[in-house]
Amino acid sequence: MQIAVIGRGDSVIGFTLAGIRKAYETASEDELISKIEEVMADPEVGILVLSQSDFNALPSRLRGTLTDSVKPTVIAIGTEQSTEMREKIKRAIGVDLWK
């Protein structure tokens, strides 16, 4: 299986340098969303990498499906905090353990 990366502008170049072929550059938010949907439907993709800032800008419904998705697993990287996981843990356990 493969890893896919979607990012704005040329932020995905580094990943192509690591050998990832499915690295997509997008220019606008609509393009980003349509690309994400396309990759989510691709059975060959095992992990989808997004940048945290892009992820935070997505509509919350899509964010929810991305967080719940196991195949492909979606992972957002960046220096910003992610709130999805935190909220989930808070809801299930009742205590905010992710600090």
Added chain:
Amino acid sequence: MAVIRGTKPTRAVLIALKRRIKVAQMGHNLLKMKRDGLMIEFFEVLTQARTIRQELVEDFIRAEQSLNMAKATEGALAIKSVAFALQKEPAIELESRNIMGVVVPKITADSVQKQMFERGYGIIGTSAAIDDAADAYESLVDKIVTAAEVETALIKLVEDIEATKRRVNALEFKVIPDIRDTVRFIGFALEEMERDNLVKLKMLKGKAQRAEKAAEAAKLAEAAKSKAA
């Protein structure tokens, strides 16, 4: 008191309900144990996920920095052309692992980290900055794979904990008390019916006795009459 609707107050239903209480309690105990087990597992995975997240962010920053260096010295176009020359794509393998009935993915990656000469582009034509960036991104991808595995496991565990907790609470605070109430209701109803029957029997018996007495009296009167005659 919340009696289960539509139950008939009969002895057969009472026995069936008593059996159901037993099953429900057994299920409740088992689910409670499952919940506790999942919690222990969850805490283990949580600490793992947190350290990996931290490392991921550090790796990401490092990779970005080295990429920016490469961009500054070589230009984005050169990096893109180098990327085109790459031979191997990192492949990942998805297996599944089972934690107390929760299926969790196990992801393994191969051929992510490569030696410089394995990458497929010429060594002479490119600068060290590109090599550094490629190195940094390779290790970042490696981290991403691990993080993906751990975080997915965490999400799945959290979901299952929530579901199990809900089931435990439903059994403890709704199902079992309801059955208990219904059992009590049927018990009362049966007692009432018994008293009803007793009173009915007593009335019937009294009636029969009165009829007997009257018949006896009539007989005696008859006998006295015939004697007198």
